[in-house]
Amino acid sequence: MTTRDPGLQPERTRLAWRRTALALTVVTVLAVRLALTGDVASALLAAAVVLLWAGALAACWDRATGSGPTPVGPRALPLVALATAGLALLSVPLVLRAMW
Amino acid sequence: MPVWQAIRRWFDPSELRSVGTTPDYRFSLANERTFLAWLRTGLALIAGGLAAAQFLPPLPLRHLREAIAVALLLLGGTVAVRAVDHWARTERAIRLGEELPVSRFPAVLALLVGLGALLLVAAVLVKGLGG
Numbered sequence: 001m002t003t004r005d006p007g008l009q010p011e012r013t014r015l016a017w018r019r020t021a022l023a024l025t026v027v028t029v030l031a032v033r034l035a036l037t038g039d040v041a042s043a044l045l046a047a048a049v050v051l052l053w054a055g056a057l058a059a060c061w062d063r064a065t066g067s068g069p070t071p072v073g074p075r076a077l078p079l080v081a082l083a084t085a086g087l088a089l090l091s092v093p094l095v096l097r098a099m100w
Numbered sequence: 101m102p103v104w105q106a107i108r109r110w111f112d113p114s115e116l117r118s119v120g121t122t123p124d125y126r127f128s129l130a131n132e133r134t135f136l137a138w139l140r141t142g143l144a145l146i147a148g149g150l151a152a153a154q155f156l157p158p159l160p161l162r163h164l165r166e167a168i169a170v171a172l173l174l175l176g177g178t179v180a181v182r183a184v185d186h187w188a189r190t191e192r193a194i195r196l197g198e199e200l201p202v203s204r205f206p207a208v209l210a211l212l213v214g215l216g217a218l219l220l221v222a223a224v225l226v227k228g229l230g231g
Contacts, residue, residue, distance in 0.1 A: 009129045016136040022142040030150035074191075077135055078110035081184035084139060088177030089148050095153040095169045 017064035020080070021057060025086055028053040034094050042097050047092050056083035110188050120195030131190050138183035145176030160227045168216070175212065 028049055035046035059079035109115060149172030156165050182205055189201045 084180035
């Protein structure tokens with residue numbers, strides 16, 4: 001650490017990761033709620049959604065809790081983004097199943 | 101650039117770190133926060149789709165509610181994928197000292213969301229006036 005950063009960039013970045021994790025959790029809860037229709041296919045989709053959520057949280061854990069300015073490699077970014085896209089894709093059949 | 105090559109680049113930090121020079125870490129962190137803000141935008145669209153599917157009353161047009169929900173879900177997924185692609189291209193440009201990539205995507209997204217809102221206003225009015 002050479003100079004003190006007056007912009008508190010690492011802290012802001014860590015808080016941004018936490019907000020994102022919170023948003024991911026809200027989406028997961030909404031998807032699981034939609035799946036509470038009692039049929040097996042929806043339950044399987046909901047299980048996949050929860051797995052994706054857990055994987056995304058594991059991927060961003062170091063960035064959301066670390067203390068250094070640049071923790072581990074930036075692999076967390078594509079992982080969380082693809083998990084989000086996966087949540088969206090899994091939600092499509094959930095919406096269609098809830099319609100009937 | 102082939103799609104698989106772009107995806108490989110997202111996941112390969114050493115490749116990303118081999119080009120150009122390492123910038124002031126604050127630039128990288130700002131780029132990362134911009135990515136996270138886009139990701140939350142995508143998550144908000146997905147949450148909107150899931151909420152529409154379970155909390156909206158049936159709309160006057162058959163299956164309009166589900167169509168809105170699916171459109172929001174696909175839009176949200178697209179925003180998430182484009183966010184990570186834009187992050188990787190921006191990081192590269194910063195390291196190489198090039199111009200930051202420009203994109204039409206924010207304008208297109210804003211127009212789509214605005215158009216969708218107008219359509220919903222029309223649907224609500226039709227329902228309200230038509231009884």
